[in-house]
Amino acid sequence: MSRILWKLALQPPLDEVPQCYRYDLYDGDMCVPRAAIFPEQDDQLVQLPDPRAYRSLGRTGLLLMAAGLRSRKSLAPLIERDPFSVGIYCALEHGPNDFNSAKQMIDTPVEEFAATYKSLRSPKQYLKQLPNVPASQLAICLGIMGPLYLYQHSHFACLHALDQAEFDLNAGTVEAALVCAAFSLEDPLLSMRASRSVPKSMVLSEGAAALVLTPDGEYTCWRALLPPYTNCFFGIAQDLVMLARSDSNDSSLSELIAGCREGNSVSIRPAAPSSAGEGAYR
Amino acid sequence: MREVVVTGYGIVSPIGIGVPEFCRNMFAGESGVSAIRGTLVASNFPVGVAARVPRTRLGQPHTLRNLDSATTPASWRLAGIATEEALASLPAGVIVDAIVYATSDGVSFDLFKDSFRNFAADTFDWDSTRSETCLECIRGILEQRGNGRVSDEAMININNACVSGNQAIGIALGRIRSGQWTRALVGGVDARCNDHNLMNFHLLGALTTAEGMTASRPFSKDRSGFVRGEGAATLILEAREAAEARGAPLLGSVIGYSATSDAHRLTQGREDARGATGAIRLALEDAGCTNEQVSAISAHGTSTLINDALETVAIKKVFGPLAYQIPVISLKSQIGHSTVAAGAMEAVASLLMLREQRLAPTINLKQPDPLCDLDYVPNFSRPAVVDVVLSNNFGFGGQNSCVVFKRASA
Numbered sequence: 001m002s003r004i005l006w007k008l009a010l011q012p013p014l015d016e017v018p019q020c021y022r023y024d025l026y027d028g029d030m031c032v033p034r035a036a037i038f039p040e041q042d043d044q045l046v047q048l049p050d051p052r053a054y055r056s057l058g059r060t061g062l063l064l065m066a067a068g069l070r071s072r073k074s075l076a077p078l079i080e081r082d083p084f085s086v087g088i089y090c091a092l093e094h095g096p097n098d099f100n101s102a103k104q105m106i107d108t109p110v111e112e113f114a115a116t117y118k119s120l121r122s123p124k125q126y127l128k129q130l131p132n133v134p135a136s137q138l139a140i141c142l143g144i145m146g147p148l149y150l151y152q153h154s155h156f157a158c159l160h161a162l163d164q165a166e167f168d169l170n171a172g173t174v175e176a177a178l179v180c181a182a183f184s185l186e187d188p189l190l191s192m193r194a195s196r197s198v199p200k201s202m203v204l205s206e207g208a209a210a211l212v213l214t215p216d217g218e219y220t221c222w223r224a225l226l227p228p229y230t231n232c233f234f235g236i237a238q239d240l241v242m243l244a245r246s247d248s249n250d251s252s253l254s255e256l257i258a259g260c261r262e263g264n265s266v267s268i269r270p271a272a273p274s275s276a277g278e279g280a281y282r
Numbered sequence: 283m284r285e286v287v288v289t290g291y292g293i294v295s296p297i298g299i300g301v302p303e304f305c306r307n308m309f310a311g312e313s314g315v316s317a318i319r320g321t322l323v324a325s326n327f328p329v330g331v332a333a334r335v336p337r338t339r340l341g342q343p344h345t346l347r348n349l350d351s352a353t354t355p356a357s358w359r360l361a362g363i364a365t366e367e368a369l370a371s372l373p374a375g376v377i378v379d380a381i382v383y384a385t386s387d388g389v390s391f392d393l394f395k396d397s398f399r400n401f402a403a404d405t406f407d408w409d410s411t412r413s414e415t416c417l418e419c420i421r422g423i424l425e426q427r428g429n430g431r432v433s434d435e436a437m438i439n440i441n442n443a444c445v446s447g448n449q450a451i452g453i454a455l456g457r458i459r460s461g462q463w464t465r466a467l468v469g470g471v472d473a474r475c476n477d478h479n480l481m482n483f484h485l486l487g488a489l490t491t492a493e494g495m496t497a498s499r500p501f502s503k504d505r506s507g508f509v510r511g512e513g514a515a516t517l518i519l520e521a522r523e524a525a526e527a528r529g530a531p532l533l534g535s536v537i538g539y540s541a542t543s544d545a546h547r548l549t550q551g552r553e554d555a556r557g558a559t560g561a562i563r564l565a566l567e568d569a570g571c572t573n574e575q576v577s578a579i580s581a582h583g584t585s586t587l588i589n590d591a592l593e594t595v596a597i598k599k600v601f602g603p604l605a606y607q608i609p610v611i612s613l614k615s616q617i618g619h620s621t622v623a624a625g626a627m628e629a630v631a632s633l634l635m636l637r638e639q640r641l642a643p644t645i646n647l648k649q650p651d652p653l654c655d656l657d658y659v660p661n662f663s664r665p666a667v668v669d670v671v672l673s674n675n676f677g678f679g680g681q682n683s684c685v686v687f688k689r690a691s692a
Contacts, residue, residue, distance in 0.1 A: 027401075114323075117477075121481075136681070153439055193408045
């Protein structure tokens with residue numbers, strides 16, 4: 001089984017009444033009826049070591065960095081000893097397109113396409129769209145040289161990331177796995193799809209999570225340990241945010257662990273108390 | 283640990299639809315690069331060439347015959363045809379446990395334009411924003427053929443730029459070796475040879491603006507960037523004992539895999555090639571291979587100034603003086619760079635070199651570069667004893683992944 005060495009879930013304050021989140025780009029009334037977003041602007045979400053990195057990251061990528069970079073202390077000793085001994089296992093969808101330029105170019109004549117595209121879009125825009133770039137930036141910032149995987153299944157990406165991390169830990173490919181995921185409302189199409197996929201009573205929330213796993217014996221069946229849905233949905237990052245949010249007092253996870261212990265000899269140790277303070281995001 | 287063999291493959295590429303045609307044209311040194319101005323893009327477009335799969339020859343996958351080919355996503359058609367070819371050797375009733383596929387589907391520029399047009403009328407297809415739809419298409423093919431229904435959670439779609447194809451193979455290799463799975467469908471598809479994707483790479487300075495069929499020139503001194511390509515390849519990976527029990531064709535073994543990161547820069551590899559050398563060493567170690575056992579290397583070989591030089595450095599660092607005796611080929615000289623599909627397509631090329639005992643050529647290599655001074659099998663294929671092939675992929679973002687293939691032994 002893996003041991004959760006460190007974990008962190010970032011989510012907006014949920015004590016406020018969920019707001020309707022509108023996208024002005026569309027002529028029709030496109031909105032997520034119940035949404036929770038971080039109050040911070042993009043550049044306030046995380047302090048990046050190299051300011052140039054902001055150019056290649058959208059809001060979701062910045063949220064991933066905000067969660068992942070906080071793992072530095074727990075990973076540093078391993079990375080210093082052998083940077084190849086740590087891997088990144090990430091669940092993330094595509095980054096944001098340049099919505100305004102896309103709208104402006106709907107009816108651009110083909111002869112004017114290249115010139116218009118060049119004039120409207122930053123050369124760095126494409127980097128924001130590539131789904132592996134935030135995880136790559138995380139590897140760059142933390143100095144991680146082990147494997148990096150990027151999973152995209154809209155429902156099971158977090159499970160795929162956890163399973164591969166578990167596999168690599170058990171195989172001895174890595175000594176620690178940084179498993180991470182993020183979701184934001186920056187992309188209207190992804191947000192609307194996510195919103196339509198859950199009951200209307202649920203709040204669609206931005207969120208990010210990161211867990212550091214280390215090997216600790218037998219195989220962990222992550223599928224059986226994923227907490228159930230609540231009234232909040234974090235898109236592709238759902239399972240990891242819920243997992244990272246759980247603690248030893250969380251009855252649902254405790255029950256799951258207890259059940260697995262009895263049936264499958266699976267257990268998880270909660271995050272060390274010393275890291276508990278990092279769970280609060282302000 | 284179980285041995286993992288390849289028991290089926292299929293490919294759709296700019297130089298051939300189906301393995302027989304691809305094989306023939308690859309060894310003949312054909313180029314899939316063609317002019318695109320006036321057809322795919324306007325006459326004033328800054329990029330003049332791409333390696334496209336000719337749509338007029340593509341047809342529709344048999345399994346998708348009820349869908350309108352004009353509206354079926356190109357990735358489904360490419361991946362579907364490659365998958366149907368791979369499955370030709372898999373009888374009904376033989377179950378596939380998982381699909382691991384590299385795709386680039388999901389939200390795109392075109393999809394946004396589509397959403398602006400269709401949102402108000404409520405005709406926008408929200409499902410098209412999910413990146414796993416192509417895997418669902420592949421699952422449908424398996425179901426229709428009687429190869430079982432792969433569960434939702436065993437459909438693993440990855441998108442890690444240029445290393446995605448190799449990683450799809452590596453993920454399945456591990457699970458089959460360990461006994462978690464018996465059989466998996468792996469591969470990659472990229473069907474994004476379109477104006478906006480070309481502009482994205484052009485604005486980043488990655489594409490060549492050279493003209494003509496010779497624009498992709500890996501390891502040649504006059505190389506100036508990559509040619510955008512597209513295609514799909516699907517492989518069946520299977521535990522050897524299961525393959526033998528059903529009398530399946532053994533097309534080769536997958537014996538080693540690795541994945542590393544540069545942790546350096548997004549768009550440029552490390553000058554010391556540490557991440558790349560780490561990946562090559564780890565893959566050979568995983569394969570239990572000595573340097574001397576490597577017969578050939580299928581290079582990442584993109585035709586960009588920096589990548590080709592750094593890959594050469596990495597090969598020399600790992601193999602030392604032996605590097606000069608190991609043939610290094612670049613399939614991208616013929617089919618351009620199909621990013622997330624590249625690793626899977628190069629896997630098929632590697633397996634064909636093992637089968638045919640012949641090295642594919644690196645075409646358009648006319649000007650030797652002092653920084654690239656290995657044997658790149660320039661311009662013409664040649665016969666060789668090929669027992670083990672190392673296939674490299676080094677990707678955008680600083681990821682590296684290598685796979686080692688071995689000739690199937692009786």
